Amino acid sequence: MTAKTSSQEVNRFLDAQIAEWPQASGNFEALKGVKVKDLDVDGMKIKVQFNPARIVSSAAKVDAKSLKERKCFLCAENRPAVQRGIDWGEYYTILINPFPIFPRHLTIPDKRHTDQLISGRIADMIALASELDEYTVFYNGPKCGASAPDHMHFQAGNSDFLTIAETLEDAELKTIATDGEATLAVEDTLPLKVFVIDTDNAEAGQRLFDRLYAAMPVPEGEREPMMNILCYATPAGVRLVVIPRKRHRPSFYGTEGDDTMLLSPASVDMGGVFITPLEKDFEKIAADIVRRIYDELCLTTDEIDDIASKIK
């Protein structure tokens, strides 16, 4: 039995948590003062946010040993007493994210401590995005920005903060598969190449995603294709944006030396908002660096078209 929620319910919950949780309140308040700048990357509108509090995520150690030695912050028994949740569906809890990027930022973990894997969960994602119509629900693969790859979770943030929806509205999507009214399309001309599923039906969306998933390469030693996914309500239903990846962090990731930058791109960055926890990186980042990040982490037109050709 699925418990239904709404943007209004979640907004009230978020305000209540901010009012009773000083650490979260401090971080949400600090967000109002962060520096933001705009970039144009070959027609894509990109925002850059200088957000020092996000260093906990960008510098997160996600190797097996570090994960084993830390207490999982998404398990209910390790969460602070002040952190309440809204139960959603059979398995999920909606929480506020105490280290926000968005003015309204949620973390939505599975109640069970189970690995971050997307297989079989797209219908949940679509249902969530359709109920939380002011929010973009997103998924970071275990090697694509998730700071808890050992505990399955989605996140969500207010949609008007991201720029990808606007970028895709003006883009030329080529439909490559359909399932009833639902469509799977490709956008392979922007600096960021993506697949787009439009549907008003969670099951049809899941089926189209499964066909895409089966066509994507799985790197050696990994359990799923590398990807970020963004999902948001549209006037016609829900749009799912799948961004295939081939690399976790840019070649110049790091804190030592003048040439490095502390950038660990995930769904939000793919959604058009780059997060820099260090001020020097905020000052330095420009269109050519964003283009280089997309080139290094994401797929080329040929690689995207190869996947498209394998979709059955």
Ligand SMILES: [Zn+2]
């Ligand atoms: Zn856990």
